[in-house]
Amino acid sequence: MMKKIAAVLLLTGLPALALAKVPVVASFSILADMTREIGGDRVEVVSLVGPDQDAHVFQPTPSDVKKVAAAKVLVVNGLGLEGWMGRLNKAASFKGVTVEAARGVKAREAPEEEHDHGHDHGHDHGALDPHVWHDPVRVQTYIGNISAGLIKADPAGKAEYQRRAADYSAKVKALNDWAAKQFAAVPAAKRKMLTSHDAFAYLGERYQLKVMAIQGVSTEAEASAKGVAQLVRQVKKEQVKAVFVENMSDKRLLEQLSKEAKVQIGGKLYADALSAPSGPAPSYLALFRYNVETILKSFR
Numbered sequence: 001m002m003k004k005i006a007a008v009l010l011l012t013g014l015p016a017l018a019l020a021k022v023p024v025v026a027s028f029s030i031l032a033d034m035t036r037e038i039g040g041d042r043v044e045v046v047s048l049v050g051p052d053q054d055a056h057v058f059q060p061t062p063s064d065v066k067k068v069a070a071a072k073v074l075v076v077n078g079l080g081l082e083g084w085m086g087r088l089n090k091a092a093s094f095k096g097v098t099v100e101a102a103r104g105v106k107a108r109e110a111p112e113e114e115h116d117h118g119h120d121h122g123h124d125h126g127a128l129d130p131h132v133w134h135d136p137v138r139v140q141t142y143i144g145n146i147s148a149g150l151i152k153a154d155p156a157g158k159a160e161y162q163r164r165a166a167d168y169s170a171k172v173k174a175l176n177d178w179a180a181k182q183f184a185a186v187p188a189a190k191r192k193m194l195t196s197h198d199a200f201a202y203l204g205e206r207y208q209l210k211v212m213a214i215q216g217v218s219t220e221a222e223a224s225a226k227g228v229a230q231l232v233r234q235v236k237k238e239q240v241k242a243v244f245v246e247n248m249s250d251k252r253l254l255e256q257l258s259k260e261a262k263v264q265i266g267g268k269l270y271a272d273a274l275s276a277p278s279g280p281a282p283s284y285l286a287l288f289r290y291n292v293e294t295i296l297k298s299f300r
């Protein structure tokens with residue numbers, strides 16, 4: 001047996017340690033992608049909430065507890081996105097490094113909602129808007145936090161994490177420069193959009209878009225008939241042309257609204273999750289570019 005292992009090591013020419021990657025769990029697909037970009041070959045990242053899945057209403061299973069228990073690093077968004085994480089963390093007795101990606105970000109407050117939400121379902125409602133990743137400028141803070149967490153858990157990789165984080169940061173900056181230029185070319189009066197849940201306020205703030213939504217910042221909240229009727233009037237009055245469904249949330253209300261307001265749905269935005277690898281948004285960079293292009297097409 002020992003002979004066999006020694007032979008394998010000789011063949012690969014690598015010390016056994018180089019084969020052991022740092023096990024990382026990310027709460028949802030967008031963070032998992034960012035962590036892979038920064039961690040490269042030194043990390044093995046799994047995402048709890050998968051592509052096209054809704055991180056607000058996720059229900060962890062016993063296999064998720066095992067994943068977290070085996071991880072050395074846990075990457076979460078924070079700002080109330082993962083109301084289910086506290087219990088999962090406890091069940092897994094996680095003792096590794098926790099990275100809160102949004103830590104230190106200047107967060108937006110969630111707008112007052114004009115409808116009731118059922119408060120008896122045991123999830124947390126943050127008063128802050130968690131969808132920070134739709135602002136690539138604030139995402140620079142995510143990159144810094146994730147790379148600092150990886151370095152803490154795996155100091156030997158420091159130089160590589162720093163180099164990869166700097167490369168990735170430059171790509172995210174270029175993406176923002178491109179988007180800013182594109183949006184600036186659209187007259188301000190046309191920069192109005194409507195989505196299912198209120199996931200794009202950071203995008204709106206960054207590029208001066210007026211963003212309306214049927215639901216609040218969580219997909220858990222239910223829209224009221226009164227709220228929907230009000231939105232129909234607003235969409236008609238302001239002649240909103242850009243109306244989008246989302247990849248991970250229920251589209252029925254939006255379809256109903258688009259019918260009542262007589263506006264066409266301008267496509268699908270990737271709000272809180274990546275697409276499958278074969279889809280148009282398999283990475284954060286691709287997701288952001290795809291969303292911007294989809295919105296611009298509707299504005300024009």
Ligand SMILES: [Zn+2]
Nearest residue numbers: 199217219272
């Ligand atoms: Zn959301």
